[in-house]
Amino acid sequence: MTQSNSYQPLTVDTIAPRLGEINAITDHLGNNPNAWSADEVGDGNLNLVFIVKSPKGAVIVKQALPYVRLVGDSWPLPLKRAFFEYHALTRQMARAPGMVPEIYHFDEVQALIVMQFFAPHVILRNFLIAGKRNETMAHEMGLFAARTLFRGSDLSMDTSTRKADLALFADNAELCDITENLVFSDPYFDAGMNQHNSPQLDSIVARLRGDIDLKVGVQHLKAKFCNNAETMLHGDLHTGSIMVTGDETKVIDPEFVTYGPIGFDVGMMLSNFLMAYFSQPGHEVKSGDRADFQEWILGVVDTVWASFCAEFSQLWRTERTGILYQKTLYEDQGHDLAAEQALGQRLHMIWVDALGFAGVEMHRRILGLAHNADFEDIADEDSRATCEARSLELGRQLVVNAAQFAGMAQVIDLTRVINRGNWT
Amino acid sequence: MTQSNSYQPLTVDTIAPRLGEINAITDHLGNNPNAWSADEVGDGNLNLVFIVKSPKGAVIVKQALPYVRLVGDSWPLPLKRAFFEYHALTRQMARAPGMVPEIYHFDEVQALIVMQFFAPHVILRNFLIAGKRNETMAHEMGLFAARTLFRGSDLSMDTSTRKADLALFADNAELCDITENLVFSDPYFDAGMNQHNSPQLDSIVARLRGDIDLKVGVQHLKAKFCNNAETMLHGDLHTGSIMVTGDETKVIDPEFVTYGPIGFDVGMMLSNFLMAYFSQPGHEVKSGDRADFQEWILGVVDTVWASFCAEFSQLWRTERTGILYQKTLYEDQGHDLAAEQALGQRLHMIWVDALGFAGVEMHRRILGLAHNADFEDIADEDSRATCEARSLELGRQLVVNAAQFAGMAQVIDLTRVINRGNWT
Structure with a gap:
């Protein structure tokens, strides 16, 4: 999978320009990023989580932050946790098919996983x-x-x-x-x-x-x-x-x-x-x-x-x-x-x-x-x-x-x- | 530590020419490899073990073989076990000082450890x-x-x-x-x-x-x-x-x-x-x-x-x-x-x-x-x-x-x- 150059946290405004040319994502959202909309919905303790929607579909974009979200940047936490989540998901998918989100795209440098959006779950x-x-x-x-x-x-x-x-x-x-x-x-x-x-x-x-x-x-x-x-x-x-x-x-x-x-x-x-x-x-x-x-x-x-x-x-x-x-x-x-x-x-x-x-x-x-x-x-x-x-x-x-x-x-x-x- | 090019099992005859210029060894045996003598004493199940002696001292040379010695080359066994033995010895030395052999030289490619000879143990x-x-x-x-x-x-x-x-x-x-x-x-x-x-x-x-x-x-x-x-x-x-x-x-x-x-x-x-x-x-x-x-x-x-x-x-x-x-x-x-x-x-x-x-x-x-x-x-x-x-x-x-x-x-x-x- 393609890797970007240096880590940058996403925002609702940068998701479309930054991810709009990745085929694994446009397969789900279509080729017109201008028609995408993004909401940040992370209610967990650690990460950024976006729902990105288009007329064609929706995906989840999950990105690790370099610190514990619940606490702030006083508590650094390495981005590599996205790497481990990615590898965990691939194994869970094989071991318990159908119960974890399908992965569309993983970018290790951006600590970013684009995956299946479950709705109306x-x-x-x-x-x-x-x-x-x-x-x-x-x-x-x-x-x-x-x-x-x-x-x-x-x-x-x-x-x-x-x-x-x-x-x-x-x-x-x-x-x-x-x-x-x-x-x-x-x-x-x-x-x-x-x-x-x-x-x-x-x-x-x-x-x-x-x-x-x-x-x-x-x-x-x-x-x-x-x-x-x-x-x-x-x-x-x-x-x-x-x-x-x-x-x-x-x-x-x-x-x-x-x-x-x-x-x-x-x-x-x-x-x-x-x-x-x-x-x-x-x-x-x-x-x-x-x-x-x-x-x-x-x-x-x-x-x-x-x-x-x-x-x-x-x-x-x-x-x-x-x-x-x-x-x-x-x-x-x-x-x-x-x-x-x-x-x-x-x-x-x-x-x-x-x-x-x-x-x-x-x-x-x-x-x-x-x-x-x-x-x-x-x-x-x-x-x-x-x-x-x-x-x-x-x-x-x-x-x-x-x-x-x-x-x-x-x-x-x-x-x-x-x-x-x-x-x- | 210096690494050699390709793995070759030692023999009693090749030890002196092959190890005779390694300072960590000549420190113990002296600079005249012609005066060294080697005996193969491995009575274990896996490896070559040599006692190398000179008028100045003695060392143990232990080299892994690419198979199980007890069984023969029908049972391959990776040379990297010497790497693990080396790392185990360094840790044991720190944790239980004085109870394991001192390491003089480790060559990962040759799967070779030169270490302290215990005598008359x-x-x-x-x-x-x-x-x-x-x-x-x-x-x-x-x-x-x-x-x-x-x-x-x-x-x-x-x-x-x-x-x-x-x-x-x-x-x-x-x-x-x-x-x-x-x-x-x-x-x-x-x-x-x-x-x-x-x-x-x-x-x-x-x-x-x-x-x-x-x-x-x-x-x-x-x-x-x-x-x-x-x-x-x-x-x-x-x-x-x-x-x-x-x-x-x-x-x-x-x-x-x-x-x-x-x-x-x-x-x-x-x-x-x-x-x-x-x-x-x-x-x-x-x-x-x-x-x-x-x-x-x-x-x-x-x-x-x-x-x-x-x-x-x-x-x-x-x-x-x-x-x-x-x-x-x-x-x-x-x-x-x-x-x-x-x-x-x-x-x-x-x-x-x-x-x-x-x-x-x-x-x-x-x-x-x-x-x-x-x-x-x-x-x-x-x-x-x-x-x-x-x-x-x-x-x-x-x-x-x-x-x-x-x-x-x-x-x-x-x-x-x-x-x-x-x-x-």
């Missing part, structure tokens, strides 16, 4: 805040997680290719550093960039930050995230990275891609549904009018995990072509049951990891730098603090007690119990 | 076969393991440097592939390159290869080896990679270097001492004359682990400058005990991993391609089979029961019980 987080339902999304997200995570691992890949990808993505160190600090460390002490909303949370925050079992458990999870390079992760698989209509589901924004533990993506996803659940009372118009929707979200949690397990098991039985748990050792020796025993134990390990990571994500979204609209959009401070406190309590249970749940039914039961409580 | 494996003792080695090897493994990890290193090293060593894929196949897979089915010595072992081998719990446990360990990139491993830390005198200890041959779990090096080392223990009856001149020496070896096993734990704990308390278990979160908050709790749990995880890896190593050295002189040098086939069978039995216990030992005393007790048995 909206960000899942906003969809859930609005109390809307999609009956296929939970199943689809289980499939996405299983397919990308299984197929990016030594369970499936040629190992020298996997090692080359491990090395490639290891250079995405600055974005990993954000996760390492903002997710796994800052929330657990009085770090400079932390914020939490309500003085009502002060006592529970103090309790969590004084909780040694929690703080040790979280660091074990951080060690797994940093070291246990099982598969290519999305790395930021929250409800803000998922787009839906009533019956379609797409996954975007994998710039936090890194090799890490399978349970990380799974847990982050589960956690964001659990936070959506806890936030619902804050979005009530009249008392109790989100109760049914809350139960629907718990169904999502259950289905995401069940769908992940079913697809992971299917892939285990049909695509286990990597160097781990080889069929040579099991099925070819008449030991089919060994393969099933190993599968069950691996799913258990993923489960325990996922619950732990889910708990950490629940903490950092309330105590750290980057918050969730699920809670932020709650206008009433008391209501918001109540929702957040419940989420913090479940997070603590999930980290410390991760290995002790009998199954998802018990996690969901505990979630309901905490939601009924009266923490402030 | 002998390979520890031969030393143990001869029934000789060194009263400092066990402690030193615990220190070596703790220092290299702690200081190569996210417990200590700047994480972007660690990630760069992870990426660097990920390219050592072909040597990892040897470990992945020959250690973790081939021994557990009837693979082409396997060999075991005695028909007396056939029944136990059949039993182990039909043991589903064992075969599942081993693949979990393989997954840890392949994915859990905790630290820079030596990667081949058996008694053939250790050189001793009566009171000195050195570590050589890290070409299997890779990022992997801390417990791998520790377990491989423990395992080779346990095999030395089981092999002793085969080296008796009269019945029971190695009994005291066997007990001494069990003391080595105990001391290696205790020394590792003590040094690892010391480094944890004084050099924990990495991104994991940060003092910011613990000591700086008055939670010194959280740091100790985390240390205890990490040592437990390393312990469980190490026992498992030890068990696998005991199997592959008897059932796989690369055997140990400890057993191979036993002339009497019945005696050798008895020693090997005991080792196989302990290996199975260590893999399947790794998480269930109360401590090293119980491992040692089980080892003694198995040694007293009458397996054939």
Whole structure:
């Protein structure tokens, strides 16, 4: 693909002149850039995102900025994250076809990806805040997680290719550093960039930050995230990275891609549904009018995990072509049951990891730098603090007690119990 | 360092003309290559190794061959392993000063390292076969393991440097592939390159290869080896990679270097001492004359682990400058005990991993391609089979029961019980 000379951030006014002669883009927007219009819609924390439309079509133009957008140029962040996002997308496209945007154009120097525009899809987080339902999304997200995570691992890949990808993505160190600090460390002490909303949370925050079992458990999870390079992760698989209509589901924004533990993506996803659940009372118009929707979200949690397990098991039985748990050792020796025993134990390990990571994500979204609209959009401070406190309590249970749940039914039961409580 | 033009394997006759003008070498051997003499002493499985002597001194010249020496040119192996050995040695030198050979000269194209000659040191494996003792080695090897493994990890290193090293060593894929196949897979089915010595072992081998719990446990360990990139491993830390005198200890041959779990090096080392223990009856001149020496070896096993734990704990308390278990979160908050709790749990995880890896190593050295002189040098086939069978039995216990030992005393007790048995 063509490369430009020196990095320049785009503006709505320069997009047409700068991109108007690139065939991969004019194929979608037509050859008259004067008829293009661009809107900057980036609501994430890091990048410029434009929707560029013409009478013929529309594309997304995503460009990295040389700093963290949420914070400003006091926090530099390398442009190469676009390179990693591009490589993550190509691999996700191959591993979970149809679920990530098609790439039309990548310019490494401009840190720029031009890709498929999903319409009328909206960000899942906003969809859930609005109390809307999609009956296929939970199943689809289980499939996405299983397919990308299984197929990016030594369970499936040629190992020298996997090692080359491990090395490639290891250079995405600055974005990993954000996760390492903002997710796994800052929330657990009085770090400079932390914020939490309500003085009502002060006592529970103090309790969590004084909780040694929690703080040790979280660091074990951080060690797994940093070291246990099982598969290519999305790395930021929250409800803000998922787009839906009533019956379609797409996954975007994998710039936090890194090799890490399978349970990380799974847990982050589960956690964001659990936070959506806890936030619902804050979005009530009249008392109790989100109760049914809350139960629907718990169904999502259950289905995401069940769908992940079913697809992971299917892939285990049909695509286990990597160097781990080889069929040579099991099925070819008449030991089919060994393969099933190993599968069950691996799913258990993923489960325990996922619950732990889910708990950490629940903490950092309330105590750290980057918050969730699920809670932020709650206008009433008391209501918001109540929702957040419940989420913090479940997070603590999930980290410390991760290995002790009998199954998802018990996690969901505990979630309901905490939601009924009266923490402030 | 200077690079030559095209790879050529050295011979005893070409060493002086080819290396005679390299200052880093003549510094040690003098400027008259005609006075140099070379002996090829490689008794390993992979490389050419020469001792080059002159009236002034002596050096080791180690050169990779483009194939596996043990097998021949039917098994190509890339020359770049010398590059990885060189980089491993520089890091080990910094992390465990004085315990690895000093490097005088590295030539990447020739896959050649000229390094310090240790004399009168002998390979520890031969030393143990001869029934000789060194009263400092066990402690030193615990220190070596703790220092290299702690200081190569996210417990200590700047994480972007660690990630760069992870990426660097990920390219050592072909040597990892040897470990992945020959250690973790081939021994557990009837693979082409396997060999075991005695028909007396056939029944136990059949039993182990039909043991589903064992075969599942081993693949979990393989997954840890392949994915859990905790630290820079030596990667081949058996008694053939250790050189001793009566009171000195050195570590050589890290070409299997890779990022992997801390417990791998520790377990491989423990395992080779346990095999030395089981092999002793085969080296008796009269019945029971190695009994005291066997007990001494069990003391080595105990001391290696205790020394590792003590040094690892010391480094944890004084050099924990990495991104994991940060003092910011613990000591700086008055939670010194959280740091100790985390240390205890990490040592437990390393312990469980190490026992498992030890068990696998005991199997592959008897059932796989690369055997140990400890057993191979036993002339009497019945005696050798008895020693090997005991080792196989302990290996199975260590893999399947790794998480269930109360401590090293119980491992040692089980080892003694198995040694007293009458397996054939």
